[in-house]
Amino acid sequence: MSIQNSTRQKLIDAALKLFTSLGVTETTTKAVAELAQVNEVTLFRHFGNKQGLMLAVMEESAAFKQPGELLQIPAQEVDSLGEAVAQYAIAFLESVTQAPELLLSLIGEARHYPPQNRQALSKGINEANSSLAKYLAPAIAKSPDCGLAPEKLASMLLAALLGYFVIENTCIEQQLWSDRTEFIDNLVLLLKAETTATAINDLQPSIVHEILHRAKKARLRDYALMYVLFGAGLSQQEIASLEKSQQINDSDRHLLQINSRQVPVNQWIMGKRYGSYSRNPLTGWLRSRTDEHPALFLNDAGLPMTATDIDLRWLELTEGLLTPEGRSPIIEQAAQTWRVEMLSKGITLENLSMITGLHLKLLQPYARKVKEKLALEQAISLDRKS
Known part of the structure; x- marks a missing residue:
């Protein structure tokens, strides 16, 4: 390091120390120069003024x-x-x-x-x-x-x-x-x-059922994981944070506690029933476990699954699948599909907002998507009657 660069760094280090201890306002260029053991003129030659010195410190x-x-x-x-x-x-x-x-x-x-x-x-x-x-x-x-x-x-x-x-x-x-x-x-x-928020791409029933079929053939944990993605509309981060104690189920309901809200786990997914509230892929996975770990999902190493772990399982289970647009399904489409299905079944936007924790504004595109699907179905129905 040259003497010039060394002097410059001494001034930056001195300013950093004084800005931290005294604050920017109370620190003077004279005090910085004295702490760096150089002449104040040297400071001005390197930085022009206190503002130039402040920018140099910020870069550090x-x-x-x-x-x-x-x-x-x-x-x-x-x-x-x-x-x-x-x-x-x-x-x-x-x-x-x-x-x-x-x-x-x-x-x-x-x-x-x-x-x-x-x-x-x-x-x-x-x-x-x-x-x-x-x-x-x-x-x-x-x-x-x-x-x-x-x-x-x-x-x-x-x-x-x-x-x-x-x-x-x-x-x-x-x-x-x-x-x-x-x-x-x-x-x-x-x-x-x-x-x-402006691009809602829900998946076709055939793709959803194929993903669940692949997961069932793979392993019980994967089946339960895909079931929660499509049956409750949760994100990877929400699923990764879940513990076994956050599951509430009996013969009349199956819920997951997400912070201060409860989310239902549906029996029916895209027109097909996947068990009951008390016996389904998730309850089957939990009954099969012999460990004492509180996490709802564990990876192959026996540790809580992370969002990245869930992403990797999705990529493997959807390999080779293509949407009508010619794209591979992405994991965010699982939640989008669930929200569209819930609205199609009759839930109000206000109630969906309470369940998902999303602002009404972010759910408006889902309502438009449902209206588009209903309009298309009506048009097809009218054509058949002609």
């Missing part, structure tokens, strides 16, 4: 680093947009919470900054958003139903992460989320719902 912070510096796997190598979002969220929060004081100071004092400092902070956030958008772009390209541009999705994600970071590091005993994992899981669910 994990909150403003390029995603590639935080992650080992590029977005184009992940299987889904949800996975890309989750892995960035995990890496971001792990990095910024190793030394949270700087980011808290930057955000907390921003209202009191002079215009130049606020412009520097805005520039740093804009650059962070731009780099995050570039990271997400390949994953978005692999998700044809996503209706958000990379910059918009990046801004949603960055705002959510910064908000969570502030709450986590300033609020004592907050009850918004039980832990960071729950927050990230909910964030992924929210982003998936937002990006797929």
Whole structure:
């Protein structure tokens, strides 16, 4: 390292230390220069002014680093947009919470900054958003139903992460989320719902029954897993979080407790009955287990199944299947199929919102989809009568 670069780094390190301990507002360029043991003129030669120094310090912070510096796997190598979002969220929060004081100071004092400092902070956030958008772009390209541009999705994600970071590091005993994992899981669910809200692609009955048939031939656990996907409309993250104690069933009902809401597990799936409330693929899987693990689903290693484990089972069980559009079925279509079926059977949007936990706005496209299907059936029926 050259003497010039060494001096520059000393100044950045000194500023980082003072920004963290005193705050940005109270830190002077003179104090930074003295701590770095250089002349204040040297600081101005390297950074121009305090705002330039602030930008340089921000570049050292994990909150403003390029995603590639935080992650080992590029977005184009992940299987889904949800996975890309989750892995960035995990890496971001792990990095910024190793030394949270700087980011808290930057955000907390921003209202009191002079215009130049606020412009520097805005520039740093804009650059962070731009780099995050570039990271997400390949994953978005692999998700044809996503209706958000990379910059918009990046801004949603960055705002959510910064908000969570502030709450986590300033609020004592907050009850918004039980832990960071729950927050990230909910964030992924929210982003998936937002990006797929206008594209509802429910699966045909023949494809649904073929997937369930394949799962039944594979193993009891897979049969139960696909049964819950199509019979309760749950996401991978929701299923992965379930424990055996969250199952409620008798001869008159079969429910799963998801946080504060209950979701029914249907006997009938796309016109075919899969057992009863008390004897079905899920209850059969649970009766077959001899372990004492509380998780509802276990992987081959005997550990709780993760969302990734569930994704992998779906990919194997649907291999070679194609929808009428010529695409392979994706796992999100299981929940979409369940919601369309529930509305077709007569459940109201308000009640479906209560069961799914989704806002009415996100369910409106499902109502339109059901109306389209009914209109098509009516048209065909009228033609047959002609």
